Amino acid sequence: MYLSAGRAADTTAGVRRTRPSPARGKGARRAVGGNVIALGAVSLVTDVAAEMVTAVLPLYLVVGLGMSPLAFGALDGLYQGATVLSRLVGGHLADRAQRRKLVAGTGYALSACCKLALLAATTPWAVGAVLAADRTGKGLRTAPRDALISLSCPPEEQGRAFGVHRAMDTAGALLGPLAAFAVLWAARDGYDAVFVVSFCAAAFGVLLLVLFVRDASTRSPAAANRKRRGPGSLRTLARTPGLPRLCLIAALLGVVTVSDSFLYLLLQRRLDLPTAYFPLLPVGAAAGFLLLAVPLGRLADRIGRRAVFLAGHGALLIAYGLLLASWAGGPAVAGCVLVLLGVFYAATDGVLMAAAGPLLPPHLKASGLGLLQTAGALARFVGSLLFGAAWMYLGPEGALTVAATGLAVAMAVAVVLHRGSHP
Numbered sequence: 001m002y003l004s005a006g007r008a009a010d011t012t013a014g015v016r017r018t019r020p021s022p023a024r025g026k027g028a029r030r031a032v033g034g035n036v037i038a039l040g041a042v043s044l045v046t047d048v049a050a051e052m053v054t055a056v057l058p059l060y061l062v063v064g065l066g067m068s069p070l071a072f073g074a075l076d077g078l079y080q081g082a083t084v085l086s087r088l089v090g091g092h093l094a095d096r097a098q099r100r101k102l103v104a105g106t107g108y109a110l111s112a113c114c115k116l117a118l119l120a121a122t123t124p125w126a127v128g129a130v131l132a133a134d135r136t137g138k139g140l141r142t143a144p145r146d147a148l149i150s151l152s153c154p155p156e157e158q159g160r161a162f163g164v165h166r167a168m169d170t171a172g173a174l175l176g177p178l179a180a181f182a183v184l185w186a187a188r189d190g191y192d193a194v195f196v197v198s199f200c201a202a203a204f205g206v207l208l209l210v211l212f213v214r215d216a217s218t219r220s221p222a223a224a225n226r227k228r229r230g231p232g233s234l235r236t237l238a239r240t241p242g243l244p245r246l247c248l249i250a251a252l253l254g255v256v257t258v259s260d261s262f263l264y265l266l267l268q269r270r271l272d273l274p275t276a277y278f279p280l281l282p283v284g285a286a287a288g289f290l291l292l293a294v295p296l297g298r299l300a301d302r303i304g305r306r307a308v309f310l311a312g313h314g315a316l317l318i319a320y321g322l323l324l325a326s327w328a329g330g331p332a333v334a335g336c337v338l339v340l341l342g343v344f345y346a347a348t349d350g351v352l353m354a355a356a357g358p359l360l361p362p363h364l365k366a367s368g369l370g371l372l373q374t375a376g377a378l379a380r381f382v383g384s385l386l387f388g389a390a391w392m393y394l395g396p397e398g399a400l401t402v403a404a405t406g407l408a409v410a411m412a413v414a415v416v417l418h419r420g421s422h423p
Contacts (some may be wrong), residue, residue: 003172011145014218020379027288030163030287032153032157032160032161033152033153034149035149035152035213035214035216036149036152036153036161036164036165037113037164037168037211038208038212038213038214039145039148039149039165039211039213040164040165040167040168040169041168041208042108042208042209042212042213043145043165043168043169043172043205044169044171044172045172045201045202045204045205045208046111046170046172046201046202046205047169047170047172047173047176048172048175048176048179048201049111049112049115049172049176049198049199049200049201049202049205050111050138050172050173050176050198050202050263051172051173051175051177051180051282051286052176052177052179052180052197052198052260053115053118053175053180053194053196053198054176054282055132055176055177055180055181055277055279055281055282056164056180056184056191056194056279057131057261057270058072058261058264058265058278059278060191061075061127061261062265068122068373068392071124072261072388074384074385074388075124075127075128075131079168082383084139084250084374084377084378085139085374086107086135086137086139086140086141087139087142087143087370087371087373087374087377088137088370088371088374089105089139089140089225089370090103090107090139090140090141090142090143090144090366090370091143091144091147091202091366091367091368091369091370091371092366092367092370093140093367094143094144094147094366095147095363095364095365095367097367098215099215100144100145100147100148100215100216101144101148101209101213101214101215102215103140103141103144103366104140104141104144104145104148104213105141105206105209105210106137106139106140106141106210107136107139107140107141107142107144107205108141108202108205108206108209109137110133110134110136110137110140111134111137111138111141111202112137112199112202112203112205112206113199114130114131114133114134114137114169115134115195115196115198115202116195116196116199117130117133117197118130118195119195119196123342132242139347139373139377142369142370142373143194143366143367143369143370143373144366146353146357146366146369146373147161147216147365147366147369148213148215148216148364149161149162149165149353149370150357150358150360150365151216151362151365152354154214155358156301156359157248157301158301158353158354158355158357159297159298159299159300159301159305159350159351159354159356160297160298160301161297161354162297162350162351162353162354163293163294163295163296163297163298163346163350163351163354164293164294165350166289166297166345166346166349166350167204167289167290167293167294168291170286170289170290170345170346171212171286171290172291173282173286173289173290174283174286174287176282177280177281177282177283177286178203178279178280178283179197179280180194180279181277181279181280183197184279185286200222202326204319209240210326215421230320233371234362237360237364237367237368237371238358240359240361240368241359242359243356243359243360243368243371243372245417245418246352246355246356246372247371247372247375248344248375248417249418250352250372250375250376250379250416251376251378251379251412252377252379252413252414253313253379253407253410253411253414254375254377254378254379254380255379255380255382255383255386255406255410256383256403256406256407256409256410257313257379257383257403257405257407258320258378258383258387258400258403259383259384259387260285260341261388262384262388262391263319263323263337263341264278264281264282266323266396266400267281267323267334267337268281269396270332270334271330281338282338283338283340284334284335284338284339284342285341285345286342286403287339287342288338288339288341288342288343288346289342289343289345289346289349290342291342291346292342292346292347293344293345293346293349293350296308296312296346296347296351297350297351297354298355300347300351300355301354305351305352305354305355306355306418308347308351309348309351309352309355310411310414311346311347312343312344312345312346312347312348312351313348313407313410313411313414314411315340315343315344315347316340316341316407317346317404317407317408317411318340319337319340319344320400320403320404320407321404322336322337323337323341323400324397324400324401324404352372352376353369353372355377356368356369356372357369387399387403390402390403
C-alpha cells in the first residue's frame, strides 16, 4: 500500500516490489499460522454480533426514534470516533504489559456486555452512550489483535495474513445482516430480539479467544523493553520512518470518506426499500470484501501497498459517482455501489495494517498500529459530523457531491505525499 514490507530498505525508500525468500523456493507458499486463523474465527463470530446491531441501527434511530440527519451524523460520528483514545490506550497497555491477548479480551468482553445494555436504552442519547462504550471496547481490542497478527507471520506475508483475517472477519459481516434480517422477519418490532441474539454471539467470540488464541512474545530483553516502553515511546513512533506519513494520509482520506450508514440510507431512500429488507444492504459490500480480501492482500505484497490502497479509494470514488449520476437508478446501480464498497474495504483495511506492521519495532507494534488506527478513526468522526451537516443544508445529493470532490482532491494530495517520500 504505502511501503513495501519485504525488505528493510523499503521502509525508507517507499513502495517497491516484494520478492519471496529464495530459501522457500519458487512458487512455494507457507500456510497462514494457526494464531491468525484463531483470531479470524474470533473476529468472525464477533462481527456477526456487531453487524446485527449495525445493520438495523440507522433505521432504528432515524425511523424508529425519529432522529434528524444532523443528529444521526453526530451519533454516527460518535460511533466511529469513540475508539480514538481507546485505540491508543489499548495499544499502549498491550505493549507495556506484554499481554496483548488480555487487553484484546477485555475489549471483546466490554463490547459483548454493551449488546445487552441496548435493551435498557430507550432514548437516542442513551443508545449513543451504550454505543460509545461498545466502540471503546472495539478500540481496546483492535491494536493488540492486529499486533498479534503481525507478530504471527513474517514481514513479506503481512498482506496475505491480514487478508485472511479480514476475509474471516467479513464473513461475519456478511452473516450479521442476514441474521438481523431473519430475526426482524420472525419477530414483529424485533429490535430487542436482535440485541439478545447479538449478545449471545459476542459472548461466544470471547470464549473462542480465551480457548484458542495464543499470546505473542517480542523476545526482547526485559530491561530494554522497560526502557523503551517508557515516556519516550511516542517520540520513538514519531521518528519511525514512514509512520507519520501513513497517519497523515489515513487522516486525509478518512475525513472525506462517507460513512456506510449514510450510503445505506441514501440507497434505501432511492429504492424505497421496506424496513425489513434494510439489513440486507450491507450484504453486497460484505460479499465483495469477503471475496477480495485475500487476493488483494497478496497483490499488495507483490506490487506494493500504495497502489492497492489508492485503487481502493478509486473504487469508492466510482461508487459516489454512480450514486450521483444515477440518482433515480434501480437495483442494478445499487448492487454495483455495494460491490464497490466491498472492493474499497478489501483494498484498504487490512492492507493499511500490513503496510505499517513491518515499520514498527516489536515492542511498540500495538502502540504504532493503535496510533495509525486512531488517526483514521478521528478523521472518520469529523467526516461524519461534516457530512451530516451537509445533508441538512445541501440535501443528500449536494452532500455527496462535496464528499466526492473532497475524495478526489485528497487522493491527488496522497499521491504527491508518497512521491515526496521517495529518495
